[in-house]
Amino acid sequence: MRPIIEVRDLSKTYASGTHALSGVTLDIAGGEILALLGPNGAGKTTFISITCGLVTPTGGSVSVDGHDIVRDYRAARSLIGLVPQEITLEFFETVMNTVRFSRGLFGKAPDDAYLETVLRALALWDKRDAKLRELSGGMKRRVLIAKALAHGPRILFLDEPTAGVDVNLRREMWEVVRGLKKQGVTIILTTHYLEEAEEMADRVGIIDKGRLLLVRDKTELMHEFGQKILTVELTDPVAALPAPLAGLGLDLGADGRTVRFRYDTHADRSGIARLLAEFSGHGLAVRDLSTEQTSLEEVFLRLVRDMA
Numbered sequence: 023m024r025p026i027i028e029v030r031d032l033s034k035t036y037a038s039g040t041h042a043l044s045g046v047t048l049d050i051a052g053g054e055i056l057a058l059l060g061p062n063g064a065g066k067t068t069f070i071s072i073t074c075g076l077v078t079p080t081g082g083s084v085s086v087d088g089h090d091i092v093r094d095y096r097a098a099r100s101l102i103g104l105v106p107q108e109i110t111l112e113f114f115e116t117v118m119n120t121v122r123f124s125r126g127l128f129g130k131a132p133d134d135a136y137l138e139t140v141l142r143a144l145a146l147w148d149k150r151d152a153k154l155r156e157l158s159g160g161m162k163r164r165v166l167i168a169k170a171l172a173h174g175p176r177i178l179f180l181d182e183p184t185a186g187v188d189v190n191l192r193r194e195m196w197e198v199v200r201g202l203k204k205q206g207v208t209i210i211l212t213t214h215y216l217e218e219a220e221e222m223a224d225r226v227g228i229i230d231k232g233r234l235l236l237v238r239d240k241t242e243l244m245h246e247f248g249q250k251i252l253t254v255e256l257t258d259p260v261a262a263l264p265a266p267l268a269g270l271g272l273d274l275g276a277d278g279r280t281v282r283f284r285y286d287t288h289a290d291r292s293g294i295a296r297l298l299a300e301f302s303g304h305g306l307a308v309r310d311l312s313t314e315q316t317s318l319e320e321v322f323l324r325l326v327r328d329m330a
């Protein structure tokens with residue numbers, strides 16, 4: 023199936039001389055959630071702005087369902103909804119009028135029945151006659167999404183949807199985004215929260231200094247680059263680990279009881295059996311064991327460092 027968005031060798035150099043994007047090539051499949059990760063200034067917003075026709079590329083191309091975003095701007099743009107980083111709303115307007123207006127901007131015929139489905143999906147239907155200033159922060163963010171969906175786009179760009187919001191609200195936004203995916207909307211989100219990408223994305227793209235370092239299936243990425251950590255809790259604290267265990271790369275916690283061992287999930291042998299045998303051989307009694315997977319955050323930091 024043809025990708026819904028095709029990005030080819032895309033570059034942007036601003037008048038200031040900043041190379042915000044260099045040679046980005048990427049296919050985005052219909053219905054997927056792609057998370058773009060990258061440090062501040064990596065070029066994420068520039069990518070979104072070009073795709074939404076707000077910034078002109080200096081090289082390369084983007085097409086949306088076969089429509090070139092420069093030559094065939096209207097057709098391409100009508101397929102896209104954009105949820106900006108900042109909350110920009112008319113605070114004295116009602117929810118319903120706000121989404122009606124957004125739909126009108128795209129030259130679409132009024133369709134209150136469709137807007138009702140959008141507002142219901144975002145749990146805003148009961149608030150349709152409320153003025154925006156009366157809404158909570160979470161509701162205002164949902165109104166931004168409703169506005170972006172008002173013209174019936176198939177693709178939704180979310181630029182840092184949960185920047186600066188509390189944990190509950192972030193979870194609520196994740197639910198909303200998952201619901202949209204279920205309805206077949208393709209979602210591209212940028213985020214600084216790796217937890218967010220870990221939670222939501224089908225694929226993860228990492229951008230740094232205007233270059234797309236990689237795009238991978240999230241599970242594969244975690245599997246390939248992730249490591250596991252085994253934490254062993256000793257029955258009795260020790261001042262130091264016996265010298266013969268030094269080569270195993272163990273960390274002894276300040277409490278003298280907790281020993282951490284990193285192992286590669288892909289190696290033929292994890293080394294756990296040997297480790298436990300060594301512990302037993304040196305008279306170290308083990309009280310408890312636990313394992314954890316390294317987070318996407320650690321994977322990300324390693325990749326950006328290794329590829330710098």
Ligand SMILES: Nc1ncnc2c1ncn2[C@@H]1O[C@H](COP(=O)(O)OP(=O)(O)OP(=O)(O)O)[C@@H](O)[C@H]1O
Pocket residue numbers: 036037038040041042060061062063064065066067068069
């Ligand atoms: N209008 C502009 N004129 C000149 N330079 C710009 C402009 N917009 C962005 N830049 C520069 O281009 C680079 C990429 O910026 P961009 O906003 O795309 O990054 P970002 O990854 O979205 O960052 P953040 O995570 O901070 O939002 C930065 O060096 C930025 O300073």
